Amino acid sequence: MCLRRIALRENFFSHYGRQLGTLSGLLGLVVALWALTPHFLTVSNLLNIAAQATIIAIVAVGMTFVIITAGIDLSVGSVLAFAGVVMASALHQGVPLPVALLVGLGIGLLCGLVNGLLITIGRLPPFIATLGMMSVARGTALMFTEGRPVSGFSEAFRSLATGEVLYIPTPVIIMIAVYAIAHFVLKRTTLGRYAYAIGGNEEAALLSGINVKLYKTMVYGLAGMLAGLAAILLTARLNSAQPIAGMNYELDAIAATVIGGTSLLGGEGTVMGTLIGALIMAVLRNGLNLLGVSSFIQQIVIGSVIIVAVLIDMALKRRGK
Amino acid sequence: MANAPVLEMRHIRKTFPGVVALDNVGFELRRGEVHILLGENGAGKSTLMKILSGAYQKSAGEIILDGAEVEIKNPKHAQTLGISTIYQEFNLIPHLSVGENIFLGREPVHLPGLIDQRAIFQAATRALSGLGLTLNPRKLVKELRVAEQQMVEVAKALSLDARILIMDEPTAALTEHEIKELFATIRTLKDKGVSIVYISHRMEELFEIGDRVTVLRDGRSVGTYDVHAKSRSELIRLMVNRELTDLFPKERAARGPEVVRVEGMSTKGGLKEISFILHQGEVLGIAGLLGAGRTELARAIFGLDKITSGTIYINGDPQRIGSPRAAINSGIGFLTEDRKSQGLVLPLSVKANLCLSSIDKFSRWGIMDTKEERQAAGRYVNELRIRTPSIDQKVVFLSGGNQQKVVLSKWLCSQAEVFIFDEPTRGIDVGAKAEIYQLMNRLTASGVAIIMISSELLEVLGMSDRILVMRGGRITGEFSAEDATQERILQCALGE
Numbered sequence: 001m002c003l004r005r006i007a008l009r010e011n012f013f014s015h016y017g018r019q020l021g022t023l024s025g026l027l028g029l030v031v032a033l034w035a036l037t038p039h040f041l042t043v044s045n046l047l048n049i050a051a052q053a054t055i056i057a058i059v060a061v062g063m064t065f066v067i068i069t070a071g072i073d074l075s076v077g078s079v080l081a082f083a084g085v086v087m088a089s090a091l092h093q094g095v096p097l098p099v100a101l102l103v104g105l106g107i108g109l110l111c112g113l114v115n116g117l118l119i120t121i122g123r124l125p126p127f128i129a130t131l132g133m134m135s136v137a138r139g140t141a142l143m144f145t146e147g148r149p150v151s152g153f154s155e156a157f158r159s160l161a162t163g164e165v166l167y168i169p170t171p172v173i174i175m176i177a178v179y180a181i182a183h184f185v186l187k188r189t190t191l192g193r194y195a196y197a198i199g200g201n202e203e204a205a206l207l208s209g210i211n212v213k214l215y216k217t218m219v220y221g222l223a224g225m226l227a228g229l230a231a232i233l234l235t236a237r238l239n240s241a242q243p244i245a246g247m248n249y250e251l252d253a254i255a256a257t258v259i260g261g262t263s264l265l266g267g268e269g270t271v272m273g274t275l276i277g278a279l280i281m282a283v284l285r286n287g288l289n290l291l292g293v294s295s296f297i298q299q300i301v302i303g304s305v306i307i308v309a310v311l312i313d314m315a316l317k318r319r320g321k
Numbered sequence: 322m323a324n325a326p327v328l329e330m331r332h333i334r335k336t337f338p339g340v341v342a343l344d345n346v347g348f349e350l351r352r353g354e355v356h357i358l359l360g361e362n363g364a365g366k367s368t369l370m371k372i373l374s375g376a377y378q379k380s381a382g383e384i385i386l387d388g389a390e391v392e393i394k395n396p397k398h399a400q401t402l403g404i405s406t407i408y409q410e411f412n413l414i415p416h417l418s419v420g421e422n423i424f425l426g427r428e429p430v431h432l433p434g435l436i437d438q439r440a441i442f443q444a445a446t447r448a449l450s451g452l453g454l455t456l457n458p459r460k461l462v463k464e465l466r467v468a469e470q471q472m473v474e475v476a477k478a479l480s481l482d483a484r485i486l487i488m489d490e491p492t493a494a495l496t497e498h499e500i501k502e503l504f505a506t507i508r509t510l511k512d513k514g515v516s517i518v519y520i521s522h523r524m525e526e527l528f529e530i531g532d533r534v535t536v537l538r539d540g541r542s543v544g545t546y547d548v549h550a551k552s553r554s555e556l557i558r559l560m561v562n563r564e565l566t567d568l569f570p571k572e573r574a575a576r577g578p579e580v581v582r583v584e585g586m587s588t589k590g591g592l593k594e595i596s597f598i599l600h601q602g603e604v605l606g607i608a609g610l611l612g613a614g615r616t617e618l619a620r621a622i623f624g625l626d627k628i629t630s631g632t633i634y635i636n637g638d639p640q641r642i643g644s645p646r647a648a649i650n651s652g653i654g655f656l657t658e659d660r661k662s663q664g665l666v667l668p669l670s671v672k673a674n675l676c677l678s679s680i681d682k683f684s685r686w687g688i689m690d691t692k693e694e695r696q697a698a699g700r701y702v703n704e705l706r707i708r709t710p711s712i713d714q715k716v717v718f719l720s721g722g723n724q725q726k727v728v729l730s731k732w733l734c735s736q737a738e739v740f741i742f743d744e745p746t747r748g749i750d751v752g753a754k755a756e757i758y759q760l761m762n763r764l765t766a767s768g769v770a771i772i773m774i775s776s777e778l779l780e781v782l783g784m785s786d787r788i789l790v791m792r793g794g795r796i797t798g799e800f801s802a803e804d805a806t807q808e809r810i811l812q813c814a815l816g817e
Contacts, residue, residue, distance in 0.1 A: 189687045190680050197677055200666035207623075207663055208678040208731065209649040267668040 021316060022260055022276045025309065029280060033287040040290055047169060051237075053282035054171040057275060058230045060253040060260075061182045062112075062223030064274045067257050068186075069219050070199040070266025071126035075115060075133035076227040076253060080246035082141040083107040084231035088150035088241030097157055104235075105228040111137055112224020116217030134250070141243040151240035161236035171233050178226070182271045195219055199266025255302075256281055259309040280305070326385075327352050327516050328373075328404075328485055333382035335368055342368045346542045347382070348535040350485065355507060355517045357527050357548065360537035361560055361778060366520050369537070370487050373518070374406040375399035405478035406487040411470050415463035420445030422462055423477045448476045453509050468499035475506060479515070486510065487518045492526060493612065504530050524553050524815055536560055554808065561778065561807035569783025570758055574765035576786070577601025579637070581739055581770065583622070586631030590617035591794045595631070599739065604761065604771045606785030608778060609814050614794035615774045616658060619741045622772075623655040624648040635739075649678055654732025658743040658774075660721070664728040667717040671709050672698040674716050674727050679735040701730035705760065722753025729760060740764060742773045746780065758784060778807050790814050 033040040059076050066073045087104035095103070111133060118129035163170040186192035194215045197205040206212050227246075235241040260277030262269025284305060288298045326349040335343040343365045350356050358366045371377040373384070375396040383390050386402060393399050396406075413422050420441045421428075429440035445458035454472055462470060471491060478486055492500045507517060507530055521527065527534060528548060536543040536559045543559050551559075581599040586592060592614055599605050607615045620626045622633065624642040632639050635651045642648050648655070657663035665674055675698045676683060683694040698712040705726045709719055716727055725745070732740060742761075746754045761771060761784060775781050781788055788805050790798035790813035798813030 188689050188691060190684050190689060191687060193673060193677075193680060193689065196669055196673070197666045200668045201662070203663050204666050205677070207625075207645055207655060207657060209644075209646040209735075210677070211646065267666065 019261065019270060019273050019276065021312070022273055022280070022309070026276050026280050026283065029283055029287070033283070033290070037287070037290045040287060045286070045290075047167075047172070049279070049282050049286045050172045050175075051169050052286065053278050054175040055230045055234050056249060056252045056256060056281065057175050057278035058178055058226055058233070059249055060256040060274045060278050061178055061271055062226035063250070063253040064257045064260070064262055064269055064271050065182070065186075065195055065219045066126070066223050067254070067262050067264060068195045068199045068266060068269045069216055070202070070264075071119065071216070071220070072130065072254070072264075073112075073115065073220065073223045074127065074130040074250050075111065075137055076223060077246035077249035078134045078137035078141065079108055079111040079224050079227040080231045080234065080249060081241075081243055082111065082137040082144075083228040084235045084241040084245055085141050085145045085150055085243050087228075087232065088153070088235055089144070091153055091157060092150060097154070100157075101232055104232045105225050108228020108231065109221050109225040112221040112227070113217060115224065116220035119220065120213035120216050138243075145241075145243045147243060149240045149242045153236070153239055158236050158239055161233055171237070174229075174233065178229070179271055179275050186271060191215060191218060196267055199268075201267070252281065255306045258313075259306060261313055277309075280309075325352060326350060327387065329385040330369070330373065331383050331385065333369065333372060333384075334380045335365075335372060335377065336380045341540060343372075343379075343540045345382075346537065346540065348542065348545055350516045350518060351532075352516055353511045353514045354532040355511065355519050355530050357531040357534040358518060358520045358537060359527065359534050359556060359560060364537040364560070365540040366537055367489065368540075370406070370489065370518065370520065373399070373485075374404060374487055400481050400483070403482055403484040404487070405481055405483035405485070406489070407471065407474045407478065407491060408489060411474055413462045413470055413473060416461060418459050418461055419449075419456055419465070419473050420458035422473055423448060423458075423480055425477075444480070445476070448480045451479065451513075452476055452506050454506070466499070468495050468502060471495075471503065472506065475510075479510075483515065485516050485518065487520075489520045490611075491519070492521065492523065500526070524556070527556075528553075557808055557811050561811065569780070570755060570762065571784050572762045572766070573786065574602035574762070574768075576603055577768055580635065581622070582634040582637075584632050584634070586621060586633065587629050588617065588621045588626045589629060590614075590620055590626035592617050592621055592626075593794045595621075595794075595796055597789060597796065597799075599770045599772060601738075601768045601770050602765045603786045604765060604773055604784055606781035606788040607772060607774045607791060608781045608788055608810050609791035611776070613791040613814065615791055616743055617794070618791070619655060619743050619772070619774060622648065622741065623653060649735055649737070652736065652738040653741065654678075654735060654737030654739070655741045656725070656728050656732065656743060656745060658747065660724050660728055665716050665724060668715055670713045671702065671707065671716055671719070671727055672712040675701055675712075675730045675734055678731050682734075697734060701733060705730055705733075706756075720753070722756065725753070725757060726760070729757075738769055740769055740771045742771060742775075744775055745773060746775075746777070778810060781810070782807065792816050 039045060059080065062076060063073060083104045086107050087100050090100040090103045115130050115133050118124045119126050122129070159170070161171055165173055186195070194205065194210050197210060198212055198216060202212060234245060256277035257269070257274050258264060259280055260270070260273030260275070262273060281302065284302060285298065288301060328350040331347045333343055333346045346365060346369055348356065358369070360366050368377065372379045373393070375393040375398055384393060391402060393402065414425065423445050424441050429437045429444070431437050442458045449456050449458060452472065452475060456469060456472065462473065465473070491503060495503060510517065519531065531548040533545055534548050534556065535545040536556065538560060577600055579598050580601050584596050586595045595618060607618065609615050617626060621628055622642065624644045624647050633642060634640065640651055642651060661667060666677065672695060676694050680689065683690050683697070695712060702709060702712055707723050707726045707730070709723060716724055719727065745757055765771060773784060782805055786802055788800045788802070788810065789796050790810050792814055797816065798810070800809065
């Protein structure tokens, strides 16, 4: 009986140990900031952090899928900007709100699918294909708007960012829903299983009869569509779609993913880890702001956190073997 | 030519965990001779040469170089002792020139860090012309033919003052003409007093270039002979002379109707006019040497290589098998030669690997029934006695034999009726081997048909009902289990 409980506990730890490690990092950070500043642990500030984390967190879900297949997507920040300005112009043209939202998601999906096809049919390395898309999407967004932001939207649209349900901001609810669905897709659907298999050993996946090209393309499409969703939320929050929005978001998303324990080599990773990773980055930024740390030093701190987090993760993994 | 031995290996023993690879093996190498090592796959030739080149450490025995005992610590040490190896896979850097490759890591310099390019190319030219070669040392290695790359390796070894050269299957990738060139170079080397240990499966080469031959069998030396004192058939007998023991628990199943019929199949992979029939309950062994086209045959049937002509019939119906998915749907399963790089997704669990090719069975609209999946995985783990702490264990932590059983379960789970085993027991210990053979018996008893590709002749003889022999992409012989002998198979495989 007792033995069985121990075995169960070990099993639990081996499954969730890595996330527990990241989670305790997040909690440690929270405790430290609580001790350092009275303004940190207030309901309004925590909600503020969650709202700030949503955009990167949603982009990072797509990134996690891509990285699990042993790929990378550098284009999500630019795709976000492109999807945002097209959707904003559609709204200004008087397109009905639901249609405009679908346009935003659709542009993201389309860019992602193009990435996927370049990688699978064109056999380009993911780094190159998405590096190209990064520039193409950014340039198209700038050309489309002649470099100017598209601003001013209806109350209905803006409520996507400003609304609340039971005191919880709508974007946070959307983020939670995205993570719940993504977790389900990774753990319980064929798409998720195949993503792990392709990243873990593409050759073996192919020889097991998996349509590797189809599923890879779908994963990049998903990453693009989530960038489109992030574009909707960002545009609603700022009441403006900027062609220069989303700069360096791909790097923040990659950072959240690897802090969350997803291996850049592919084959392993979880979205829950990524969520914690995104929260760590948001808490850190918020805390450093509250403490009045200059933005120059903030960059140094965040960079160091990324490196230390992955060093610890790799050390834990080695010990596990 | 002096006949004093340059090198002697005496009573060499090498054990790996659970296996004795070499037991009391020895031979002596004279100055300026080409000494052939002959033996089946697994006889211990490569292990012996890895000990000589410093890649492995011997467990016991002694190596005597120029009359003094030496301990070869590592490949670098072997090089300083004058022992160099020309591997089948070259260790050249394609984007550097011939000369830069020859002097890689010990470039002549003007000042520390500043390379003297002229000195490199002059020295390289000298090294190459010493071998009777007119290769331009400024040419990039990637622009060379395979045979020329091999010459660069030889020149590199000689510039390291190698007195003993180990050549492992040096002609495997060469054309007839290039082989002639290689042999001319080898003769030049002999005249310079370099001794060569030469491993090859090609009997005709042995008589053309060899002086003496040492035969190895099952990790033991059989004897050393003058090449011209023995005939081919005598040498073959010395290589394989063994009795089949109960290592192979073959049980014959009733032969059922035809499942696969291949007619006149040629492929881009190099198969030419392959025809054969496979019946239910039968093990069809495929024998042949490296490069005979055995794996290509498996790849073609599994939809991986494009078929240019001919037809595959499954249960009497002609099928177009253009992808692994199509092959799996036709009831074919492929257990690849290299489990780790092709058969398994190492970071995934036993359960996930086991159900990988049949997820459709456990899912509706893309959503998986994980309960059913777990049950299926548990069932196969029990049935095949896969030793794993749980079905959630990552397969990377399993032993070779248990990994092989996971791959096997994957195809059982996808309800394959034709199993292609490519080297089913490579890298698996003896106990697990017997278990794999018993599983094959159970498969055939349940009506499954098996194509078994193996480089181990004894395995082919011990487990097959019928045997096909391949050479150069063609089938060169077919035997029933009763008629097959190692000599007859080897003769077909060697093209006698």
